[in-house]
Every structure is written in C-alpha cells, then in structure tokens.
Amino acid sequence: MSITQKASIMADEGFAPEDIAVVLGTTPEVIRTVLDRKCANGVPVRLRLPDDVHASFGQRAEAAGCSVKTLAQMILIESSRKGKELCNQ
Numbered sequence: 001m002s003i004t005q006k007a008s009i010m011a012d013e014g015f016a017p018e019d020i021a022v023v024l025g026t027t028p029e030v031i032r033t034v035l036d037r038k039c040a041n042g043v044p045v046r047l048r049l050p051d052d053v054h055a056s057f058g059q060r061a062e063a064a065g066c067s068v069k070t071l072a073q074m075i076l077i078e079s080s081r082k083g084k085e086l087c088n089q
Helices: 003-012 017-024 028-039 051-064 068-087
Strands: none
Touching (some): 003 028, 051 068
16 A cells, blocks of 8 residues: 555545654655645646746745746745744634
8 A cells, every 4th residue: 555545545534644754664755745635636736826926936046046937936935834833822
C-alpha cells in the first residue's frame, strides 16, 4: 500500500496530519501535500499569475536572486502566517 493510500485511510478515520506523519515516519508537511494532491485527483494545483503581477514579481525575484515561483511561494507562506496570527488574536 502506498503512503498516499495509508495517509488517506488514516485521514478518513480522523487522524491529524501530525499523527499520520509520526506513524508513517515523515513530516506533517509531506502528509498535507499528499492529502492535498489526493483531493485534487493526484494533480498538483497550479496557479497562474496575471501578467502584470508576474512582471512585478519578475523584477522583485531578480533583485532577490530567486525565481518568480519561489518568490510567489515565499509571499504565500508569509501571508498565510500573518493570516493565522490575525485569526489567533
């Protein structure tokens, strides 16, 4: 049985990603990614940036020495963290 199948069964039984990760010997982030891909029928979710946003990110990414994708991921993670902080207040 694959890790995706095992994680899916455990998630359906109500286990948290952290608990699944311990049982399967991996990290919660891996489990969340596996479960997210399962929910999308195994296809990673792809987002397309509008052209003006992509151009803006391109300039910022070049200045930061990374790719547009990496910059977008960093912004998404930072926004997510700020959102969680606001929700916890």
